[in-house]
Amino acid sequence: MLEELRNHINAITPLTYEEFSFVCSLFVEKKIKKKQFLIKEGDSVKYAYFIVSGLLKLTYVDDLGKVHIVSFGMEDWWESDFQAYFTQSKARMSLQAIEDTSVLCLSLKNYQKMCLEVPKMKTFLIEMSNKGFIASQQRILSLLTTSVKERYEKLLQKYPLLFQRVPKAQLALYLxxxxxxxxxxxx
Structure with missing residues (x-):
């Protein structure tokens, strides 16, 4: 599991053996089965998750009880209820496995420690956050300005394997x- 993390980090910010060993010491490995939750709405959010294998969905339930799929997280992605993680507040969203999934868990305390002890990781995390912000804004604009058919075609073009891994009902919620x-x- 750690080799996937090393490849993921090195693609942006190469680390020395010593730096990577320290970074690895800050993560906890976890495996969950299909349909299990890493986060449930109302929980304290202890971790941000690096997905080694498998598929997760981040969902939000509105005041009317309607379920919205905010995102899918697959291999090489980070996922969490980031607002709750960084503010140490209760989760507003739930994170559930669509497939058996292996993740590396990073607590906020260890996140902060990693940034202090390995400055390259701060650079890496900023880069990853920026990519996440850009993707979120693109998704919002897509929902505001494009048709369902256009969103479907763009998702199919960008993530064709997602259509083999996610049930149609969940893809519909996402779209x-x-x-x-x-x-x-x-x-």
Whole structure:
């Protein structure tokens, strides 16, 4: 599991053996089964998760009880309820496995320690955060300005394997449409 993390970090910020050994000491390995939760709404959020293998979904339930899929997290991605993680508040979202999943868990205390002790990791984490912010803004703009068909086609183009791994009902929730609409536009 740690080799995947090393490759992920080195793609942006190469670390020495000593730096990487220290970084590794700050993570906890965890495996969860399909349908298990890493975070449930209302929980304290102890970790940010680096996904080694498997697939997760981050969901939000609105005041009317409607479920919204905020994101899917797959291999080489980081996922959490980041607002709750960084502010140490209660989760507003839930993080659940769609497949059996292996993650590396990083507590906020260890996140901060890592940034202090290995300045290259601060650079790495800023780069990853920037990519996440950009992706979030693109998703919001897409939801505001494009049709479901356009969102479907863009998602299919960018992540074709996702369509083999995620049930259509969940893809529909992510795209902001009904399953019937998704079936109609994907035919």
């Amino acid at each position: 902001g449409c009904s399953r019937e609409t998704l079936s109609r536009i994907s035919s």
